[in-house]
Amino acid sequence: MSNDGNIIKVKDLRKTYAGGTEAVRGVTFDVKEGEFFGFLGPNGAGKTTTMNMLVNLVKRTSGTITIDGFDLDRQANEIYARIGFAMQEIGLDETATAREMLELHGHLYHLPKARVKEQIAKLLKLVELEKVADNYASTYSGGMRRRLDLALSLIHEPRVLFLDEPTQGLDPHARQLIWNHLRDLNKKGMTVFLTTHFMDEAEALCDRIAIMDKGQIVTEGTVPQLLAKHEAKTLEEVFLKTTGSSLADEEVNLKASDPYVRGRR
């Protein structure tokens, strides 16, 4: 980590896709160690592209990224060893059990064998998957899959956890469970970088929030700071004023592709 206490440092990050679409247009921000940082924005604002650039899954056009003092261009493996990432698309090996996946990930993060066992026991308990740990992932419900995905991203106890829409598709109970886990992890010192469409989620969890629109950060601060700065009563109002999009519209878009919400209607 650098001397200024920032564990993530992003400077003038840009992404222009082939064909000329500018998905991210000069984004600069820092995240302090131990902070719970929220990234909000309408669909297509560039949130996921930004997050994918931070973890090196998308090549950036320009800009610099430093995580825990390591430069992403030159020290990617050092960064990979320090980050966890629970993606919007839950990438599981359908032919493996939760225990097998956790075991594989523990070994691929080069943890000692005894530690892998300890971590598996601890994480299965944490995400309440102990009873189904030896069932194939293909038999899991949406909530169980999300929780397993979270456990996989935590196997090596990362210093920074990236979460892209971690509660999408979850019922209220599973959502609350994930929130509690995230709060606990953050209290223990883990830095969390979260993108979400849910305002209640951002308000409940995040120390600081940045709102992104059309590839740029349009405002940034704690919830009270944002409310004061934009003379708003709610975060939704801040969102509306800064992006021109209604959160209701965003949530309708999101819920249209959300199996839990779609099924509930």
Added chain:
Amino acid sequence: MSTFFSDWYYLAIRNIRQIWRPLLALIPSLFIPIFFFAVNSQALSAMDKAPGFPKGVSYRDFVAPVAIFTAIFFSAGNAGIELAQDIASGYLKKLQIMPINRLAIVMGKLTEVAVQAVFQGGIVLVLLLAIGVRVQTGILGTLAMFGMLVLFAMAWSCIGMIAALRTQNARLVQSMFILVFPFLYLTTSQAPKNLLPAGFRTIATYNPVTYIVDGTRALVLFGWGDPAIWQGFAVVLVLFTVLVSLVVGSFKSSLK
């Protein structure tokens, strides 16, 4: 490099586990070669009396090595399909943001292909031995045959993996299964080259699979002195080197 071999090992274990899950998925790639062997060796059995057919060799023995080759050929397509599934599910992205050597991901896949090739080829070999087919070059020749076929399986699997990385579409990769038929049948798999029609013979001459079939057959039927053996090894080594290099390149370029 210090963690390369352990990364390779654990990824190979994960991939090898996929071979048996589900176990029923193994049946088609075992059934098809046995079925074709049973049908062709009976239906075309009179071919061994044709002028120009190798003397003292029955048609059943002539096509027996092809049954082993086919079992391995069919199994080699799975690696591409599994890779496409890993891409579609997002699982490959998880591997990409781990502190592991990218080459270990490819090597883990190739190891799976090799294990499946030995397993499926071994089952067909045992069945052929049980009905009286004999490998003229003995145990060493059997090992050489499996060496050649495993290298071919790994090379062929790279085509599916390249397609998976380029298209990221499991259905398209799965449909590439049909490529096996022209590459397998436009060769000397069913008849010696001198008995093929002129046009067919030309295609077979340029089809690299012909040399693998002939090399395998020479190890089973004709003994170590047959030049088809070293020709088969030469062709398979070129295919392996080129295709593995291409899949590694595709892997690197697909990361961004």
